[in-house]
Amino acid sequence: MNFDLASQPPFVRNVVGYALQGWDIAKGWLLSPAAWSQFGLLLAAFAASWLLSKRLRPLLERFLTPEEGRTSILATIRRFFLIFVPLLLPLLAWAFTGIGEQATRALFGSGAVIAFGKRIFLLLAARILVHEIITDGFLRVLGKFILMPIMLLYALGLLDLATARLNEMTIAIGNIEFTIMAVIRGVIAGSILFWLGRWSNDQTGNYIHKQEELRPAARQLASKAAELMIYGIAFVLLMSIVGIPLTSLAVLSGAIGVGLGFGLQKIASNYISGVILLLEGQATVGDYVELDNGMAGNIIQTTARAMIIESYDGRWFVVPNEDFITTRVINYSDQGSSNRYEVPFSVSYNTDINLVPDIIETAVAKHPRVLDTPFPPDCEFRAFGDSGVEFAVEFWVNGIDDGKNKFSSDVGFLIWNALRDNDIEIPYPHRVVEIRNAET
Structure with a gap:
């Protein structure tokens, strides 16, 4: 059968030509x-x-x-x-x-x-x-x-034929010209390189975080440095595979520099602040911190731009790294250091107050989480109050008195039980109400 393909589009003529070539090859094989x-x-x-x-x-x-x-x-x-x-x-x-x-x-x-x-x-x-x-x-x-x-x-x-055709088709962006094949090769290579980069980063990060002899801040800094190096190498390799000389990115680099100087200065500031925090170890994952605005919680993640804080009521706060540098931050954890708390109480004026400190200190020291160092429990006289003699017991613990820890509550129970066992009365306010000109 003969077909007049002169009036057909070039694509149709090419497809028919390939089909006829395939039919000739098949006939040759069959015979x-x-x-x-x-x-x-x-x-x-x-x-x-x-x-x-x-x-x-x-x-x-x-x-x-x-x-x-x-x-x-x-x-x-x-x-x-x-x-x-x-x-x-x-x-x-x-x-x-x-x-x-x-x-x-x-x-x-x-x-x-x-x-x-x-x-x-x-x-x-x-x-x-x-x-x-x-x-x-x-x-x-x-x-x-x-x-x-x-x-x-x-x-x-057909792979060689398809490759040759794709190498003939070009795309121009400004002064840079790409072939379709280069774009496809770049997409493939970029996908594989950045997947390998992600995998390598995960493996490197896991290895670094297992090095317990390093401080947590040092592990975080090493992990971030490894991440930057891995993705930087992947980017350079991708540019080389695609065939883009790095010198042609000079204009883009200049534009990025101008952007950092104006619109991206906050991002740059937060990134540099994050590096400083990791180097100095002022705050790291696991620390319980309180910011100048009253926000408090555990640091659960550090990023290049911010720290993520989780409060004990389950809320997450994203705090820019710059805030940890430019404002006052109270770090209660500070890599495992202990914290001091106190619980106030009062006793009746009928009590021999000379016995109270020993009784309370002995009772509080029985709590399994109360420390003997840097100081054991210390019961101190505070004031002669309106209804009784006021005391407070100070104690040291490892941890924060919030969330799963109820140190002050536990110590309050110990104080109550100790005073009750020693027949010491806890006073409560007494008020005298005088009624004048009452009608009989």
């Missing part, structure tokens, strides 16, 4: 004895691979599966290789097909069919990799929308 022998070798290679993988796979799984609970390096390596066992069948088929390709080329001088079969087996391996092995959501998306289309073009023998 060629060499092609039929290659089809036979493909089937034999697949059958041999299926039988061999059926026997090898249980053995490999048994060998690569470590004992439950093992966390050694060897066990980790074995678990890593275990997840690739599903690739055994297509890789064996690819290897056997490669052997068959050498034989057919030696016998018939042609191996196009069997080479096509090799590419199909690699396509099958890529599909298993994406759908059965990769568990990370981001990598799976890359596999579905980037790796699989590339492998499909490679299997059909």
Whole structure:
């Protein structure tokens, strides 16, 4: 059948041309004895691979599966290789097909069919990799929308043609010109590099935070420095892969500098303040702090721009790092230092007040969280009140008297019980009401 394609768009003519070329290749394969022998070798290679993988796979799984609970390096390596066992069948088929390709080329001088079969087996391996092995959501998306289309073009023998066409198409942005292929390569490389950067940053951060000999502030600073270095290297590598010289970013760098000087000065100030806080260790994750405006809570996270504080009523506050530098901040925790509290009380004027300090100090010292250092419990006379003699007991504890800790409440109960056991009266106000000119 003859078709007049002169009036059709170029795209339609190209598609029809490729289809006709494919039909000619298919006819050549169907009518060629060499092609039929290659089809036979493909089937034999697949059958041999299926039988061999059926026997090898249980053995490999048994060998690569470590004992439950093992966390050694060897066990980790074995678990890593275990997840690739599903690739055994297509890789064996690819290897056997490669052997068959050498034989057919030696016998018939042609191996196009069997080479096509090799590419199909690699396509099958890529599909298993994406759908059965990769568990990370981001990598799976890359596999579905980037790796699989590339492998499909490679299997059909169109990858070189598609690459050449994409290299011919360009995009211009100012004085910088990109090819479509460079953009695609940059997207792929950027996605992989920044995923590797995120993974490396997580691993590095976990390793640094396990170094308990370092101060928490030093661990935070080292983690931030490692994060900046990792992503900086990823950015430089991406620029090199895409083909953008770093000197061409000079104008952009100047614009960023102007922005930092005007519109972004607060962000720059907060970032520098965060670095100072990490270096000096004035406040870090886990500390209980109170700001000048009365806001108080535990620092649960530090970022480049701010610190996140969680109060004991469950509210989160995002406080800029600059506030920790320019305003007064009370740090009650200060990396585990103890805190002093006091509980006031009073006794009746009928009491021998010389006995009260020993009684109260002994009772408060029985609390399991009350410390003997830097000072043991200290009961002090405060004043002669309207209704009784006023005292206060001071005590030191590790922790904050809020949230899960009820130090003042516990000490109050101890004081009450001690006074009751020693028959000491706790006074309460007495009022005399005088009524004049009352009618009888």
